[in-house]
Amino acid sequence: MAITRQRKEELLAQYADELQNSSALFLTRYQGLSVNQVNDLRKKLREADSSFAIVKNTLAKKALADVGLSGIEDLFEGPVGVSFVHGDPPPVAKVLVEFAKDTKVLEIKGGLLGETVLSEAAVKDLAELPSLDVLRSQLIGLISAPATQIAGVVASGVRQVVNVVHAYADSGEGEAAAA
Secondary structure, X not given: OOXXXXXXXXXXXXXXXXXXXXXXXXXXXXOOOOHHHHHHHHHHHHHOOEEEEEOOXXXXXXXXXXXXXXXXXXXXXXXXXXXXXXXXHHXXXXXXXXXXXXXXXXXXXXXXXXXXXXOHHHXXXXXXXXXXXXXXXXXXXXXXXXXXXXXXXXXHHHHHHHHHHHHHHHOOHHHHHHO
């Protein structure tokens, strides 16, 4: 069924808007998924701050060109679903990888992270990364560990000086020197 020129222009504008507001996008082959499975996938992706759209390939390629992105045009073959990532990419990649494992029908084709083209394997690797909050806490731990060790060393040095002075005062020599 052909769509009107006006509808094509609306879709093109929608795709271009999504591309400009996305930090990443992942392309999948969804053929074979039931409507309920697609709706379930959309729900899971919304929870991960992403949206899922079944796109018209020629319009998607044109939208990519319009916003100045390239390198993934060849992935727009056959039925393509695109996950537009509005937040942190690893949780979205994780949802897609787990959904593909569970359904055994969804296939990850690749993606785009910023201007970097991602292969299927790269998307799977991205899914294994910890979340941004976990990475931040790990970084803070790495930064604070040397500071904690330095504070311990300085404190132990001060304790040793205090112990020497205290021992000297207790020995009686300190009293004789003071008199």
